[in-house]
Amino acid sequence: MSSNSRVLEISVGIFVAVGIAALLVLAVNVSNVGGFSSGQQYTVTANFDNISGLKARSQVAIAGVTVGRVVNITVDPVTFEAVVEMTIDSQFDEVPVDSSVGIYTAGLLGEKYVGIEPGGAPDFLEEGSVIRLTQSSIVLEKLISQFLFSQSDEDK
Amino acid sequence: MFDWFAQIGKNAIEFYARLGKEVLLFIQTLLAFVPLVLRPGLIVQQIYSVGVRSMLIIIVSGFFVGMVLGLQGYNTLVDFGAEESLGVVVALSLVRELGPVVTALLFAGRAGSALTAEIGLMKATEQLSGLEMMAVNPVDRILAPRLLAGIISMPLLAAMFSAVGIFGGYLVGVDLLGVDEGSYWSQMQAKVDFDQDIVNGVIKSFVFGVVATWIAVYEGYTCIPTSEGVSRATTRTVVYSALVVLGLDFLLTALML
Numbered sequence: 406m407s408s409n410s411r412v413l414e415i416s417v418g419i420f421v422a423v424g425i426a427a428l429l430v431l432a433v434n435v436s437n438v439g440g441f442s443s444g445q446q447y448t449v450t451a452n453f454d455n456i457s458g459l460k461a462r463s464q465v466a467i468a469g470v471t472v473g474r475v476v477n478i479t480v481d482p483v484t485f486e487a488v489v490e491m492t493i494d495s496q497f498d499e500v501p502v503d504s505s506v507g508i509y510t511a512g513l514l515g516e517k518y519v520g521i522e523p524g525g526a527p528d529f530l531e532e533g534s535v536i537r538l539t540q541s542s543i544v545l546e547k548l549i550s551q552f553l554f555s556q557s558d559e560d561k
Numbered sequence: 562m563f564d565w566f567a568q569i570g571k572n573a574i575e576f577y578a579r580l581g582k583e584v585l586l587f588i589q590t591l592l593a594f595v596p597l598v599l600r601p602g603l604i605v606q607q608i609y610s611v612g613v614r615s616m617l618i619i620i621v622s623g624f625f626v627g628m629v630l631g632l633q634g635y636n637t638l639v640d641f642g643a644e645e646s647l648g649v650v651v652a653l654s655l656v657r658e659l660g661p662v663v664t665a666l667l668f669a670g671r672a673g674s675a676l677t678a679e680i681g682l683m684k685a686t687e688q689l690s691g692l693e694m695m696a697v698n699p700v701d702r703i704l705a706p707r708l709l710a711g712i713i714s715m716p717l718l719a720a721m722f723s724a725v726g727i728f729g730g731y732l733v734g735v736d737l738l739g740v741d742e743g744s745y746w747s748q749m750q751a752k753v754d755f756d757q758d759i760v761n762g763v764i765k766s767f768v769f770g771v772v773a774t775w776i777a778v779y780e781g782y783t784c785i786p787t788s789e790g791v792s793r794a795t796t797r798t799v800v801y802s803a804l805v806v807l808g809l810d811f812l813l814t815a816l817m818l
Contacts, residue, residue, distance in 0.1 A: 413606065416613050417609050420608065420613040420616060420714075425615075425717070427725075428716075428717070428720040428763070429716070431724055434746070436750065436754060436759050462754065477712050511727055
C-alpha cells in the first residue's frame with residue numbers, strides 16, 4: 406500500500422510540475438512578460454494631429470529598438486489633438502528634451518509604432534514631460550487622394 | 562385559467578428551490594475546503610484520478626489541435642504573404658480560446674463523467690448514507706476534495722494543452738511548411754501579451770474548472786439512486802458542462818476584451 410501511494414504522490418507531483426512548467430513556458434517563451442512591463446519607467450506625453458491606427462500597447466522605439474509602450478490615447482478637448490501617453494524604460498533616461506516623435510508603420514502593412522528621433526539638447530526627458538516636436542501618422546487615403554487630384558489637374 | 566397560473570408558479574418555486582439548494586451546497590463545499598488543508602492526502606488522490614489521468618488525452622489533443630491550426634493558418638496567411646504571423650495566430654487562438662475551452666470540454670467528458678458516475682454509484686449503493694451513519698459528512702469527505710482537485714487541475718491541464726499546441730503548430734509550420742523559425746517565435750512574443758492574453762486564458766480555465774467539476778459533482782450527488790438515474794446524471798454532466806462552458810466562454814471573452 407505504501408509503495409502504491411508513493412507512486413500516486415510521485416505522479417501527482419509530476420503532473421503539477423509539468424502544468425506549472427507549461428504555464429512558465431507560456432509566460433516566458435510565448436508572451437512578452439518582463440519585456441518593458443516590469444522595472445522603473447517614466448511617462449511622457451506628445452500631441453499629434455492624427456494618430457490613425459496607433460493603439461495602447463503599441464511600441465515606442467528609438468532607432469528601431471523598443472524602449473517603451475503607449476499606455477493611453479485621448480483627445481484634448483480644446484485643441485482636438487490626440488494626446489498620446491507613453492511609458493519609457495528608465496534605463497533610457499537620457500533622451501534629450503528636443504527629441505522629435507513620429508508615428509511610423511513597421512513594414513507596409515505592419516503595426517503602427519511611435520519612433521523617437523533624439524535631439525541635441527543638454528536637458529533630458531523626465532516624468533511628465535511633453536514632447537513638442539511631433540510628426541503625425543501618414544494617412545494613406547489622404548496621400549492617394551492628393552496624388553489622384555494632382556494627376557487630374559495635370560490632365561487639364 | 563388559474564390552473565395555468567398555478568402551474569407556472571409551481572414551476573418557478575421549484576426552480577428557485579433547486580437553485581437555492583444548489584447554491585447552499587456549493588457554499589458548504591467551499592467551506593469544507595478549509596479543513597481539507599489538514600488532509601492533503603485526500604486531495605492528492607483526487608488530483609491523480611481527475612488530473613493525472615486526463616493528462617494523456619489533453620496532451621495528445623493539444624498536439625493535434627496545434628498542428629491543424631498550423632496547417633490551416635499557414636494556408637490562409639500565405640495568400641497575404643503573411644505566413645510569418647503564423648506563430649501569432651497559433652498562440653493567440655490557443656491561449657485565449659481553444660486551450661481553456663477544448664480542455665474544459667475534454668475534461669468534462671473524461672473526468673466529469675467519471676466523477677458523476679462514481680458519486681452516483683456511491684449514492685446508489687448507499688455508501689453516502691453509510692458515511693452519514695458514521696457521522697462523516699459526505700460533503701466534506703466526498704464532494705470537497707473532488708471539487709478542489711478539479712479546480713487545481715483544470716488551469717494546469719489548459720496550460721499544458723496550449724503549450725503542446727504551440728509546439729505542434731511549430732512542428733507543422735516551421736519544420737514542414739518552412740516558415741522562418743525566428744519570426745515564428747519573435748512575432749509571437751511581440752504580439753502575445755502576458756496580462757491581456759495569458760492571464761485571461763488562465764482565468765478562463767480556472768472558471769471552467771470550477772463550473773465543470775461542480776456540475777459533475779452536483780449531478781452525481783443529486784442523481785436518482787438507480788442505475789438508470791446514474792446513467793442519466795452522467796449524460797447530463799457532459800451536456801450541461803459543454804453548454805455552460807461554451808456560454809460562459811462567450812460571456813468571459815466579452816467581459817475581458
